[in-house]
Amino acid sequence: MNEVTLVVLATVSVALGLRVAAAAGWRKGRRKVGSPLPRESKCIYLDYAATCPIYADCADAMVPYLYSHWGNPSSGHAYGxxxxxxxxxxxESIRALLNARDSSEIVWCSCGSEADNWALVGSLRARRPSRRHVVVSTIEHPAILACVDALVAAGECVATKVGCDGAGLVSARDVAAAVRPGETAVVSIMLANNEVGAVQDVGAVCRAVRAVDPEAWVHTDAAQAVGKIDVDVQALGVDMLTVVGHKFGAPKGVAALYTRRxxxxxxxxxxxxxxxxxxxxAVPNLVAMGxxxxxxxxxxxxxRAHSERMRDRLRRRLETKLADLETAVNGPLGAKEFSHAALPNVLSFSVNGIRAFEVLGDLRDTVAASASAACHTGSTSVSAVLEAIQVPTxxxxxxxxxSVGRHTTASEVDRAADLIAEAVRAHYTNKRD
Amino acid sequence: MNEVTLVVLATVSVALGLRVAAAAGWRKGRRKVGSPLPRESKCIYLDYAATCPIYADCADAMVPYLYSHWGNPSSGHAYGxxxxxxxxxxxESIRALLNARDSSEIVWCSCGSEADNWALVGSLRARRPSRRHVVVSTIEHPAILACVDALVAAGECVATKVGCDGAGLVSARDVAAAVRPGETAVVSIMLANNEVGAVQDVGAVCRAVRAVDPEAWVHTDAAQAVGKIDVDVQALGVDMLTVVGHKFGAPKGVAALYTRRxxxxxxxxxxxxxxxxxxxxAVPNLVAMGxxxxxxxxxxxxxRAHSERMRDRLRRRLETKLADLETAVNGPLGAKEFSHAALPNVLSFSVNGIRAFEVLGDLRDTVAASASAACHTGSTSVSAVLEAIQVPTxxxxxxxxxSVGRHTTASEVDRAADLIAEAVRAHYTNKRD
Known part of the structure; x- marks a missing residue:
């Protein structure tokens, strides 16, 4: 064996060892914003609002709690x-994230639905029997709307649903007008809408509600807001807030309810x-969410800045490529005067004359996006949110x-816009035949 | 550089690569029963009933769903x-595990408490208003007992609690006698007790209940049974069964309710x-539980056989080492005629004249065990289960x-018995001073 052979052997050995380590998920340190997504699929991921990719930072943090620290936190011994x-x-990380006063105000839940349901059911059960009224908006997530409907059907409360304007924004004045002093147990207005990215002025909602009834509690579902914009429970003034792990880098199966009640x-x-x-x-999941x-x-x-850049780049390229078609951007982003109230990462983009689910069907293996909220997939009915903001059918x-995020890259956005434009034209043309 | 240097270099490189890979949890294939526990602590783990170590097989299965397949199962695109x-x-794996007829009878939950609560609350809500009676045993887990107590306090049901004999066994005849024909919505009797390992004859309970009222539903909390003994919902004849991931190798934060209702x-x-x-x-957790x-x-x-051997070895060694003290084994294992009704992995061992929590305090970093159920730790009151089976105070x-399990080794058992005996003597002697 000569020296060259051995040098090659040594090099190959090191490379192989590191390759095996990499395949096992061995990476260290904070991932960079804008770094490409760790994934096996070649499909470009533009569906951060359905679920955020699990950040490799979070997965790394979990691994020791899968292989080594699997004890029961209630145990008094070395494993606890x-x-x-x-x-x-x-x-404590979640407390800091939300600027809560004390970490005891953070209660772990298994999912956003549990946190949302608990906020409503718990608020009703905590109050005097005279407080049996609930106020929500018409564009809340099903975890709020389905729960309210069930509570109403069971005779456990009455509810008022407040609409929104054409940009998807709920008026604090309308919410306050719906409050029944001495009767309203809880008001629940989402912080950011999952379909059109409208960010509600929940601070104004809290002030307006309290001016009418200082004892009405306010909850906000911040599932789509946390990890996209700063969320500060003191500044908002809410009593309860839902935060969902899988919307900002943790795995599915973990959430928390901030509650000072x-x-x-x-x-x-x-x-x-x-x-x-x-x-x-659920220790590994809690670690990941922290x-x-x-x-x-x-x-x-x-x-936030990266997401905005990627979203705007995507919008510009789509609008340029499809300049000859009738297109529109929905939500606050589509209305210049309200564009400050838009999530940085969601683009609700309409083309008159296509069926979005058919276009997405063509793109199934190349561009991942939604025709509406993920949990509605399979249904061909128009989304309730788009109906509420009166988007023409x-x-x-x-x-x-x-929807974009931490690991979206400019080249992905460009390629995705080209693929989407191509698929849109294919279906648009077909419709004209 | 000579040949020897290069060979050494190559060898070290490969070793280093594999070491890094191993540290990252890179291992393959089914782990062997009786292989030592993958863990960092030197403390011997005899607390499988509090939480089973996450099997490395299960952690391995999760990793791709943390780093690569993090999509939303509801998504129509390549990531879904x-x-x-x-x-x-x-x-389907859980269906096969429980011998359920159809996988649609398996509904994922976030924890055993959710599954237990749902079985009770759901059964009451599903039935006619005339069926508002619930039967449980006095040795159920708090997820059943606290829920029943809350439902009774809220006026949503009335409840009958059935006791057990000195071995911790609940009589099917007693349960049937508690059923109120036309009024009982649900009977919930745990399959295996978490503190003394008593395995109830839930099949007999189902038959006895149905002889009195064919329309009373039967639920069993099988949290401590699954992964320790075979559990077959057809053979048992139950309507609902709770199975909890972290009790048999999956992480905390996942469970399922089998329900044919x-x-x-x-x-x-x-x-x-x-x-x-x-x-x-919660995709990664569901994958791990599967x-x-x-x-x-x-x-x-x-x-099962390995657990029995380890448990019996532990018992023999403790009894030998402490032959001069007053000791007793609780539950079915302590009563020869009922020992067939004992879980294979739990040893409830009493010494007259010590305080178990003091002994365990000494052993904190060497032997992990419980003074009673983990969720009671910190409380010095005698456990309700030991009271129910009339263990003298x-x-x-x-x-x-x-409690032992898949990765307990004979040398661990021997060492643990020696350490326990030593600590018991230290405290026993102290008491006599």
Missing amino acids: GPCRDAVAAAR DLPNMLLGGGQERGRRAGTE EAARVWLEQGPEI PYAIGTLRL | GPCRDAVAAAR DLPNMLLGGGQERGRRAGTE EAARVWLEQGPEI PYAIGTLRL
């Missing part, structure tokens, strides 16, 4: 401590969460929701 | 499919789980719950 500490650290339990059993939510803590909070705390302004049927 | 398929495969939702929102449980599916099911399907008899205070 590291898990208890990890849960406390994650809770004592809510009766929805889940009963052991004494976890200081007696407020039974169930052994890490997602730290990603935002460290990179928030950068992620042909435009609503031709609406793509494109 | 692999996740949808993974959720379906995991559901239509239960109204507890969580409302999106249309996931065919409309029965809202919330985006893998845990496959581990049992492949290694069940071996895991000094013995109850001196009770250690030692």
